[in-house]
Amino acid sequence: MNPTKAVIQDKSLLVSLIKKCTTSRDLKLIQAYIIRAGLAHDTILTSSLLVAAAITLRRHVAYAHCIFSWTHHPNIFMWNTLIRGYSVSNSPTRAVTLYKDMLLSGISSNSFTLAFVLKALCNLSMFEEGRMVHCQILKKGFGFEIPVLNGLMKLYIVCGYVESARHLFDRMRERDTASWSIMISGYAQNDMESEALALFKYMREDSAYIDEFTLASVAAICGHVGALDLGRWVHSYINLNNIKMDVVLGTSLVDMYSKCGSLNDALIVFQTMVKRDVTAWSAMIGGYAVHGCGHKALELFDSMRKANVYPNSVTFTNVLFACSHSGLLDEGCKHFDSMQLEYGFSPELEHYGCMVDLFCRSGDVTRAYEFIRKMPITANAVLWRTLLTSCKTYEYKELGECIIRDLLEIEPCGGDNFVLASNVYASLGKWSSVSNLRSLMKDKQVKKEHGWSSIELDFTVHRFVMGDKSHPENDEIYQMLDRIARKLKQVGHIATTTDVLHDIDDEEKENALGLHSERLAVAYALLRLPKESTIRVVKNLRVCRDCHAALKLISSIYKRVIIVRDRVRFHHFQEGKCSCNDYCLH
Numbered sequence: 001m002n003p004t005k006a007v008i009q010d011k012s013l014l015v016s017l018i019k020k021c022t023t024s025r026d027l028k029l030i031q032a033y034i035i036r037a038g039l040a041h042d043t044i045l046t047s048s049l050l051v052a053a054a055i056t057l058r059r060h061v062a063y064a065h066c067i068f069s070w071t072h073h074p075n076i077f078m079w080n081t082l083i084r085g086y087s088v089s090n091s092p093t094r095a096v097t098l099y100k101d102m103l104l105s106g107i108s109s110n111s112f113t114l115a116f117v118l119k120a121l122c123n124l125s126m127f128e129e130g131r132m133v134h135c136q137i138l139k140k141g142f143g144f145e146i147p148v149l150n151g152l153m154k155l156y157i158v159c160g161y162v163e164s165a166r167h168l169f170d171r172m173r174e175r176d177t178a179s180w181s182i183m184i185s186g187y188a189q190n191d192m193e194s195e196a197l198a199l200f201k202y203m204r205e206d207s208a209y210i211d212e213f214t215l216a217s218v219a220a221i222c223g224h225v226g227a228l229d230l231g232r233w234v235h236s237y238i239n240l241n242n243i244k245m246d247v248v249l250g251t252s253l254v255d256m257y258s259k260c261g262s263l264n265d266a267l268i269v270f271q272t273m274v275k276r277d278v279t280a281w282s283a284m285i286g287g288y289a290v291h292g293c294g295h296k297a298l299e300l301f302d303s304m305r306k307a308n309v310y311p312n313s314v315t316f317t318n319v320l321f322a323c324s325h326s327g328l329l330d331e332g333c334k335h336f337d338s339m340q341l342e343y344g345f346s347p348e349l350e351h352y353g354c355m356v357d358l359f360c361r362s363g364d365v366t367r368a369y370e371f372i373r374k375m376p377i378t379a380n381a382v383l384w385r386t387l388l389t390s391c392k393t394y395e396y397k398e399l400g401e402c403i404i405r406d407l408l409e410i411e412p413c414g415g416d417n418f419v420l421a422s423n424v425y426a427s428l429g430k431w432s433s434v435s436n437l438r439s440l441m442k443d444k445q446v447k448k449e450h451g452w453s454s455i456e457l458d459f460t461v462h463r464f465v466m467g468d469k470s471h472p473e474n475d476e477i478y479q480m481l482d483r484i485a486r487k488l489k490q491v492g493h494i495a496t497t498t499d500v501l502h503d504i505d506d507e508e509k510e511n512a513l514g515l516h517s518e519r520l521a522v523a524y525a526l527l528r529l530p531k532e533s534t535i536r537v538v539k540n541l542r543v544c545r546d547c548h549a550a551l552k553l554i555s556s557i558y559k560r561v562i563i564v565r566d567r568v569r570f571h572h573f574q575e576g577k578c579s580c581n582d583y584c585l586h
Contacts (some may be wrong), residue, residue: 002277004015010037011039011042011044011045011563014030014034014045014048015044015045016055017030017409018030018045018048018049018052018330019048019052019056021052021056021057023057023442024053024055024057024060024063024560027049027052027053027057027063029048029061029295030049031067034049038453040070040382041071041072043075043168046071046078047077047078048068048080049064050067050068050078050081050082051065051081051138053067053085054081054082054085054086055081055085056083056085057375058085058088058089060313061082061086061089061091062159064081064082065082065094067247068082069108075107076107076108076109076110076113076554079098079102079107079113079563080110080112080113080116082098083095083098083099083102083113083116083120084112084119086098086120087116087117087119087120087123088123091122092119092120092123092124093120093124093445094119095116095117095119096120096121096124096126097119099113099117108140109136109140111142111145111147111148111219111236112147113452114133114136114137114140114142114146114148115145115147115150115151117133117152118130118148118151118152118154118155121133121155122154122155122158124584125158125159127155127159127161128155130155130156130159131417133152134152136162137152138410141442144172144173144174145176146172146175146176146178146179149168149172149179150164150176150178150179152180153168153179153182153183153186154182154186156168157183157186157189157190157421162186162187162190165183165186166183169183173413175208177208177209177210177211177213177214180199180200180203180208180214181211181213181214181217181237183199184196184199184200184214184217184221185213185214185217185220186195187199188217188220188221188224190191191457192381193224193225193461194225194461195225196218196221196290197218197225197230197461199220200214200218200221201459201520202419208563210237212238212241212243212244212246212248212249215234215237215238215243215249215252216248216249218230218234218250218257219231219234219235219249219252219253219256220252220255220256220374221435222234222256222260223252223255223256223257223258223259224259225454225456225461226259226260226454226455226456226458226461226536226537226538227260227459227540227549228257228260228261228262228456228536228563229456229458229459230456230459231253231256231257231260231267233459234253234256235253235269236267238253242307244485245272245273245274246275247273247275247276247277247279250269250270250273250276250280250281251277251279251280253266253269254266254269254270254273254280254284254287255283255286255287257269257287258283258284258286258290259287259565260289260292260536261291261534261536261572263287263288263293263565263567265518266284266287267287270283270284276307276532277309277310278309278310278311278312278314278315281300281301281304281307281309281311281315282311282312282314282315282318283337284300285300285315285318285319285322285390286295286314286318286321286453287306288300288322289318289319289321289322289325289569290321290325290565290568290569290570291327291569291572291579292321292325292569292570292579293326293327294322294323294325294326294327294331295326295328295329297318297319297322297326297333298319298322298323301315301319307447307548311341311343312431313345313348313350313351314334316339316345316351317354319335319484320332320335320336320351320354320355320457320515320548323335323354323358324354324355324357325361325387325412325568325569325580327346327356327361327362329358329359329362330357330576332354332357332358336354336355338555339351346469348377349377349379349380349383351423352375352377352379352383353382353383354372355371355440356368356372356383356386356387357386359371359579360386360387360389360390361390361395363390365387365390365391365394365396365399368387368390369387369399372387372518378416381407381410381411381414381416381417382402382411383419384407384410385407385416385420388400388403388404388407388420388421388424389420391403392423392424392427394464396517397428399557400423400424401436403424404421404424407420412444413444413446414446415441415446415447415448415449416449418437418440418441418446418448419448421437422434422437425437449540449541450465450466451465451466451516451517451539451540451541452464452465452517452539452540453517453520453521453538453539453540454536454537454538454539455519455521455522455524455535455536455537456536457525457528457529459526459549462521462524463526464517464520464521465517466517467515467522468516468517468520471520471524473524473527476527477523477524477527478523479484479519480523480524480526480527481514481515481519481520481523484519484523484554485514485523485527487557488550488553488554490556491553491556491557493549493550493553495546495547496544496545496549516544516546516547516560516563517539518537518539518543518547518551519547519550521537522535522537522562524555526539526558531559531560534560534561534563535561535563536560536563536565537563537564537565538564538565539561539564539565539566539567539569540566541566541567542566542567542568543564543566543571548571548578548582551564551571551573551578552573552576552577552578553576554573554575555574555575555576555577556575556576561573561574562574
C-alpha cells in the first residue's frame with residue numbers, strides 16, 4: 001500500500017474516533033496515539049481534538065487550551081474553537097482575553113470570532129467592550145451578518161439598552177427566527193410587554209417562521225399580562241403546525257393558562273404532556289395555589305411524589321403558598337417540616353415567608369411574630385410587611401407601630417413600606433403620623449408603585465390607572481361607572497373607606513374608591529365584551545376591600561363571571577361570591 005495513502009486513511013479513522021469520544025480519558029488516549037505516530041502538528045487532527053475538548057465535551061475547555069498551547073501557529077479555526085468554548089463556559093472572561101491575544105498575534109477575526117466574543121460579553125454584561133467590538137464589526141464590513149447582529153442585540157438587551165437593540169433590528173436587511181425571538185424576549189425581560197406583543201404581531205404579518213423558543217416567550221408574556229386570547233392563538237399555532245410540545249413549551253402553556261385564569265386549560269395541557277419534569281409539576285401545583293385550590297394542589301403534590309418526581313425548592317414554595325391561601329394550617333406545618341426532615345431541604349426566605357403568611361391569615365399574629373424572631377436567617381421587608389398587614393387587620397396596635405419603625409430601618413426607601421405604614425396609621429386615625437410619613441417620602445424622594453389594571457380585547461391589552469381619562473372611549477367608560485355606582489347603592493352596598501389614606505370626608509373617599517383601576521377595566525369590559533364572556537382583569541396590586549365587595553355584587557347584578565388576578569392570587573367572582581371566601585382579606 002502507498003504509505004501516504006495509509007496515513008490519510010489512518011487520519012480519517014482518527015478524526016472519526018475523536019468525534020465519538022464521550023470522556024476526556026478517551027480523548028487523551030487518542031491524543032497519545034497521535035503524538036506517538038508523529039502527527040502531533042497535523043492541523044486536521046489538532047482541530048478535531050480542540051472541537052471535541054472545547055465544544056463536544058464542553059467541561060474540558062481547560063484541556064482544550066493545553067492542546068491549543070502546544071500548537072505551532074494556530075489558524076483562525078483553532079482560535080475560534082477555543083474562544084467559542086470559553087464563551088459558553090464558567091470562564092467567559094478567558095474568551096475575551098483570547099480574542100485580544102489573537103488580534104495581537106496578527107490573526108484577523110472573522111464573523112464567527114465576533115459572534116463567539118459577543119456571546120462571552122453577553123454572559124459578562126460588558127457593555128463598553130461590546131461597543132468596541134461593534135466598531136470592529138462595522139470596520140470589517142460584518143454589519144449585515146445575521147449571527148453577528150443577533151449577538152449584538154442580545155448584548156445590548158442584557159445591558160439594558162433595549163432601544164439600541166431595536167435600532168439594530170430595524171436596520172437588518174434580513175432576519176432569521178432567532179432575530180425576532182431575541183428582540184421579543186428582550187422586551188419581555190425588560191417589562192415592555194406591549195412592545196413585545198406588538199413585535200410578535202409584526203412577526204406574524206411578516207410571515208416569519210415562528211419556532212418553539214419564540215412561542216414559549218410569547219406564552220410567558222401572555223401569562224404576565226393576562227392575554228388569554230393571544231395565548232390560545234399560540235396554543236392553536238403549535239397544534240396546527242405540528243410543533244413538538246417539549247417540556248419547556250408545555251410548561252410555558254401550563255403557566256400561561258394558569259396566570260390567565262383558565263385553570264381547566266392549564267390542566268388539559270399538563271395532562272397531555274408526554275413528559276413532565278419537576279418544573280411542569282411545580283407549575284401546575286402553583287396554578288392551583290394562586291387560584292385558591294389548596295386541596296387540589298396538595299393532591300397533585302401527592303401524585304407527583306407517587307410518580308417518583310423529586311420536588312425542588314420551587315415545588316415546596318408553591319405547596320406552602322397553596323396551604324397559606326386556603327387556610328390549611330396543619331397541612332402547611334406538616335409540609336414545612338417534611339421539606340427538612342424527609343427531603344433534606346434547608347428552608348429559604350420564600351418558604352419562611354409562606355409560613356408567616358399562613359400564621360397571619362389564620363389570625364395567629366403572635367405566633368407569626370415569634371416564628372420570625374426564631375428564624376435562622378434574617379427576615380426581609382416582605383415578611384415584616386406581611387406581619388404589619390395582619391397587625392392592622394387584627395388591631396395589634398402596639399406591635400404594628402413597633403414593626404413600622406423596624407420596617408423603615410430595614411428598607412428606608414421602599415415605597416410599599418411607606419404606603420402600608422400610612423395605611424396602618426390611617427386606620428388608627430393618626431393623621432399627623434400619616435402626614436409625617438408623606439413628608440418623609442418627599443424628602444427621601446420615595447416613589448410608590450402606582451396601581452394599574454389591564455384587560456384584553458381582540459388581541460389588544462388595555463391598561464387603566466386610578467382616575468384614568470386617557471382611553472379613547474373615556475366618556476362611555478365613565479358613564480358606565482356611574483351606572484354601576486347607582487346599581488351598587490340600590491342593592492345596599494356601603495363603601496369601605498378605611499383603606500383610603502387621605503384625611504377627607506367619606507363622600508370624597510367613596511368617590512375615590514369608585515375610580516380604582518379594576519373598576520375602570522370592568523366597566524370597559526361590560527361595555528365591549530359579549531354578555532356570555534368571562535371578564536378577566538390583571539391588577540399589579542392587591543384588590544382593596546371595597547373593590548372586592550363591589551365586584552362580588554357586580555358579578556351578581558350583571559350576571560357575569562369576573563376573574564381578577566391581583567398581586568397575590570386569583571379571585572373568581574360569580575353570583576355575588578368570590579372563590580377566596582373573603583379569606584384573602586385577612
